[in-house]
Amino acid sequence: MASLKISDQITKELESMMIEGLLKPGDRLPPERELAERFSVSRPSLREAIQNLKAKGMVISRQGGGNYISDNLGSDLRDPLLQALSEHDEFRYDLLEFRDALEGISTYYAAIRSTDQDKEKLTKAYEDLVQAHNMRLPELEAKKDAAFHLTIAECAHNAVMLHTMRALFQMLSQSIKANLNYLFQHSEAREMVMQQHTSIYNAIMSGDGNVAKLAIHEHLSYVEDILLEVSRLESRRQRALKQANLLL
Numbered sequence: 001m002a003s004l005k006i007s008d009q010i011t012k013e014l015e016s017m018m019i020e021g022l023l024k025p026g027d028r029l030p031p032e033r034e035l036a037e038r039f040s041v042s043r044p045s046l047r048e049a050i051q052n053l054k055a056k057g058m059v060i061s062r063q064g065g066g067n068y069i070s071d072n073l074g075s076d077l078r079d080p081l082l083q084a085l086s087e088h089d090e091f092r093y094d095l096l097e098f099r100d101a102l103e104g105i106s107t108y109y110a111a112i113r114s115t116d117q118d119k120e121k122l123t124k125a126y127e128d129l130v131q132a133h134n135m136r137l138p139e140l141e142a143k144k145d146a147a148f149h150l151t152i153a154e155c156a157h158n159a160v161m162l163h164t165m166r167a168l169f170q171m172l173s174q175s176i177k178a179n180l181n182y183l184f185q186h187s188e189a190r191e192m193v194m195q196q197h198t199s200i201y202n203a204i205m206s207g208d209g210n211v212a213k214l215a216i217h218e219h220l221s222y223v224e225d226i227l228l229e230v231s232r233l234e235s236r237r238q239r240a241l242k243q244a245n246l247l248l
Contacts, residue, residue: 010039010049018058018069019159025166029059029067093224095175100220102164103149104213110155111204111212118155119205125151126201133194138184142177148197149176152204182227189226196222 004012017023029035029050036046050067053059060070114122125148132144146169153165165172183189196219203212 006041006045007048007052010041010046011052013039014049014053015058019163020157021154021159021162021166023069025069025071027069029069092175092178092227095171096220096224096227099172100217102161103152103216103220106153106156106158106161106165107200107204107216108156108209108213109158109161110152111207111209113157114155114204114207122148122151122155122201122204126197129197130194133190138180139177142173142180145176145180145197146173148201152200155204179223179227183223186226189222192222193219 014023023029030038032043032046036043039046050059054061054067057072058070059067062068110118110122125144129141129144129148132141135141149172150165150169153162156162180190183193196215200212200215200219203215
């Protein structure tokens with residue numbers, strides 16, 4: 001089998017960096033000179049590799065100069081029908097079940113595989129979430145909540161899990177926002193969820209995979225229980241209103 005051209009080798013190296021999450025959607029590629037030195041190749045070979053990635057839709061050029069990782073990279077799951085799922089209450093529990101399965105294993109691996117650099121990223125995501133929680137801004141808290149969970153997936157060092165979570169990020173954000181709107185009706189539930197995030201964070205930082213997996217399961221199960229209770233209360237309220245109207 002013929003060996004790969006140098007430009008094709010560089011293409012594969014850059015693709016691997018994207019798959020592993022080292023280069024993320026929207027990131028600007030380092031300057032050509034820096035990349036050429038990193039890969040110990042000529043700049044023409046590097047340019048050819050970047051052209052390969054542009055042809056695949058993985059890299060784009062922007063006005064003002066510079067090459068960027070495509071914002072749409074890994075977005076195949078951002079289908080309008082999938083987005084609609086997060087807006088329909090009857091499917092909210094399906095998403096929670098899916099998250100329990102996916103995030104349970106990603107949290108386990110995050111605990112046993114995360115590097116010091118990963119833990120720094122996770123700490124920043126956790127501190128951002130705490131700050132948003134203290135500010136009591138639902139939209140901001142939902143965004144930071146989703147970012148915290150996505151960072152956990154990055155720490156798991158499993159490319160398939162990471163890109164599944166990343167592709168579902170928008171739907172995840174919408175779902176968390178809807179969940180928090182319910183939770184904000186119960187101050188004790190909101191505080192409990194924050195405590196659960198702290199438990200998840202601490203378990204990952206301590207490197208205990210089993211405790212981390214249990215912590216995420218308890219968190220998502222608790223959210224589901226609260227949503228079911230809120231739904232039951234709303235159903236009772238609606239019945240009471242109907243009965244009251246009948247008596248008028």
